[in-house]
């Protein structure tokens with residue numbers, strides 16, 4: 001039972017969904033609209049957008065070296081000290097040197113892109129070359145000191161664009177695929193916690209990416225999603241996030257769960273920032289052949305940022321299963337906010353088609369096909385990952401070795417009240433590409449797309465579907481490989497009844513955010529970003545509430561510039 005109490009253990013809660021608890025009703029919310037005053041014209045790093053940072057860099061108000069120093073100081077204030085959010089596992093020892101070079105280049109030849117000199121946090125399952133000084137471990141001591149063959153495909157694109165990797169974010173270890181781990185816990189990083197209430201669940205598995213971006217420990221971050229791992233921490237941390245279509249962004253050099261579902265995407269404080277990052281990391285990569293199926297031209301997603309994007313659009317509400325509280329476990333607060341959001345979408349010119357059910361909804365809720373596919377894929381792909389490593393100081397060479405390593409090092413690799421690494425063990429027991437595997441893969445495509453998302457879009461002539469980010473929302477998109485774009489929807493009220501999420505975390509809790517998700521067919525990111533932008537621009541929900549005071553870093557550019 002314990003695992004099911006983890007609010008967003010997300011992966012594979014399919015059969016167990018009935019067991020998720022409904023939380024006690026909250027009501028009114030108190031909105032704190034006070035913002036810190038900025039005496040100078042330097043942007044407040046808590047909220048600063050990529051465009052504001054570029055403006056300041058271009059105008060010479062500060063440099064990328066200043067930015068790195070400021071973000072490092074902010075990490076230092078809250079990561080292990082103070083509220084000890086444990087959002088960051090490692091910082092980049094080469095970042096200052098890289099920033100100086102990029103500052104010099106900007107002075108001579110201008111910026112390469114909107115990410116030139118901008119600090120980016122990466123989830124610790126995204127590879128960076130060891131010579132730069134950081135590990136790539138998915139949070140596990142088993143991979144500490146391992147040498148990856150190359151930068152991840154998305155990291156190559158970030159570096160070409162002039163971005164600076166500021167550090168690696170904590171995560172649910174192995175992207176939540178070990179079994180029975182609390183959201184946001186890893187052996188190396190410990191328990192990440194939410195910045196909106198002490199010890200609240202940050203959700204996973206891209207927990208550190210979410211928390212660090214939510215309070216400005218970096219400009220932007222990348223997470224990865226197999227089922228829910230960008231969407232849920234985006235939701236819990238008051239962010240805008242894009243879970244791209246599988247094959248829009250390269251997974252080369254990303255510690256895998258499944259090539260059929262894994263995808264890398266931006267987690268940012270605004271959909272505008274997310275559009276900037278996605279435009280840079282999207283595109284074909286010869287090292288990930290799924291990316292070769294995408295349209296030839298990578299869209300400029302910033303062109304989708306149109307506040308009129310919802311005018312004349314048909315947006316469907318797939319109520320069956322996905323808005324059934326006894327299946328989603330969603331708190332009534334979320335439902336109330338969601339119904340209000342539907343009215344806002346109407347005000348923005350959309351026609352709400354309600355209900356617009358997925359024909360496969362109930363079958364998806366019963367299906368175990370996703371588990372069959374992920375368990376089988378993980379063993380094959382993690383073994384290939386381990387084989388490709390140049391050096392592995394722990395000697396771990398296979399999934400079986402990983403299981404043995406964890407068993408041999410309980411003090412490093414077992415959180416409080418750990419029960420078993422059930423997912424690893426189930427995966428190790430799979431027998432490769434069996435007939436049952438191919439059947440499950442075909443069923444997933446059918447349930448997620450042909451009798452799922454695409455069926456609803458076609459039947460009701462929709463431009464997109466909309467749902468609360470929390471609940472069962474991510475599953476059809478996960479098994480179809482389809483995109484989800486999420487923006488802030490609301491916050492739990494101050495008097496919400498606090499629940500338990502894990503041995504060290506609570507959920508729900510006062511002021512913890514939740515999001516609104518737009519879903520569509522393959523490669524519909526451009527449209528979904530437009531819809532999310534229109535909603536975000538109208539509601540500005542992110543700005544309605546801030547993190548708890550101790551979790552708000554005090555260092556600002558004014559403390560760095562000129563000192």
Ligand SMILES: *[C@@H]1O[C@H](CO)[C@@H](O)[C@H](O)[C@H]1NC(C)=O
Pocket residue numbers: 025026027028493495496497
């Ligand atoms: C929370 O506060 C609201 C309004 O102040 C009230 O109506 C509601 O009953 C309270 N809820 C709980 C769980 O105490």
Ligand SMILES: *[C@@H]1O[C@H](CO)[C@@H](O)[C@H](O)[C@H]1NC(C)=O
Pocket residue numbers: 130131133134135144145146
């Ligand atoms: C990895 O982490 C270890 C321990 O924190 C550190 O000594 C090492 O420099 C890091 N970087 C690499 C590339 O191993």
Ligand SMILES: *[C@@H]1O[C@H](CO)[C@@H](O)[C@H](O)[C@H]1NC(C)=O
Pocket residue numbers: 289290
């Ligand atoms: C990608 O390449 C592998 C072999 O390297 C092959 O097995 C697989 O079918 C290819 N997948 C796609 C989507 O082309």
Ligand SMILES: *[C@@H]1O[C@H](CO)[C@@H](O)[C@H](O)[C@H]1NC(C)=O
Pocket residue numbers: 320321324325326327
């Ligand atoms: C909600 O789900 C429960 C449990 O599966 C089911 O018994 C109930 O009929 C569903 N409610 C609706 C309105 O579909």
Ligand SMILES: *[C@@H]1O[C@H](CO)[C@@H](O)[C@H](O)[C@H]1NC(C)=O
Pocket residue numbers: 363364366367368369372440443447
């Ligand atoms: C896969 O989905 C199909 C269609 O709903 C279902 O009949 C089958 O039982 C599912 N298989 C598993 C392993 O859950």
Ligand SMILES: *[C@@H]1O[C@H](CO)[C@@H](O)[C@H](O)[C@H]1NC(C)=O
Pocket residue numbers: 416417502503504
């Ligand atoms: C660990 O489990 C025991 C027994 O179920 C329980 O009494 C204890 O409160 C748990 N500790 C934490 C920190 O959850």
Ligand SMILES: CC(=O)N[C@H]1CO[C@H](CO)[C@@H](O)[C@@H]1O
Pocket residue numbers: 079080086088089090091188189190
């Ligand atoms: C950057 C940073 O603060 N990293 C820390 C993450 O947590 C581990 C475990 O407590 C520390 O060893 C790291 O220094």
